Amino acid sequence: MSGQPQGRKHTEVAVGVLIRPADDALLLSTRPEGKAYAGFWEFPGGKIEAGETVEQALRRELHEELGITIAGAEVWKITEHDYPHALVRLHWCKVTAWSGEFEMREGQAMRWQQLPLDVAPVLPGALPVLEWLTQERGLPASAALAVSTLA
Numbered sequence: 010m011s012g013q014p015q016g017r018k019h020t021e022v023a024v025g026v027l028i029r030p031a032d033d034a035l036l037l038s039t040r041p042e043g044k045a046y047a048g049f050w051e052f053p054g055g056k057i058e059a060g061e062t063v064e065q066a067l068r069r070e071l072h073e074e075l076g077i078t079i080a081g082a083e084v085w086k087i088t089e090h091d092y093p094h095a096l097v098r099l100h101w102c103k104v105t106a107w108s109g110e111f112e113m114r115e116g117q118a119m120r121w122q123q124l125p126l127d128v129a130p131v132l133p134g135a136l137p138v139l140e141w142l143t144q145e146r147g148l149p150a151s152a153a154l155a156v157s158t159l160a
């Protein structure tokens with residue numbers, strides 16, 4: 010494949026950083042079979058559909074994927090990542106309140122995690138989040154390290 014044409018269109022993605030109030034653990038899940046980077050750990054979320062706000066897209070995705078209903082979501086940070094399969098713009102939202110029971114509706118695995126993570130590999134586009142949270146929590150920089158590629 011040659012280089013990407015100029016003006017390659019962004020795929021807009023809403024992503025939820027679910028933080029469990031009891032212990033500040035983070036929810037990571039695996040990408041389902043059949044998707045790019047299947048098996049990689051990521052924060053739950055998905056593509057924003059036409060006419061949706063970030064919050065609406067995130068509420069829909071988390072309900073579809075995890076069976077939960079989030080109370081609300083505000084955009085925390087925005088990043089971009091250039092993958093071979095897509096140029097994505099990630100709208101990161103912290104989520105601390107939801108209702109319903111977790112149910113892996115797409116056959117994914119999920120794990121509540123503290124920093125440093127003990128799951129791998131992590132989707133490359135998710136790595137900045139680990140750095141922000143590490144800084145925010147006053148943890149040593151090494152807590153943000155994660156394996157992002159398959160050995």
Ligand SMILES: Nc1nc2c([nH]c(=O)n2[C@H]2C[C@H](O)[C@@H](COP(=O)(O)OP(=O)(O)OP(=O)(O)O)O2)c(=O)[nH]1
Binds near residue numbers: 134
């Ligand atoms: N959910 C999620 N996506 C991420 C993260 N980091 C990251 O680079 N991405 C990228 C990977 C994908 O290219 C894109 C999300 O698209 P997706 O294919 O998972 O979304 P979707 O569930 O709407 O997929 P689809 O079935 O409609 O194709 O964002 C992350 O932490 N979580």
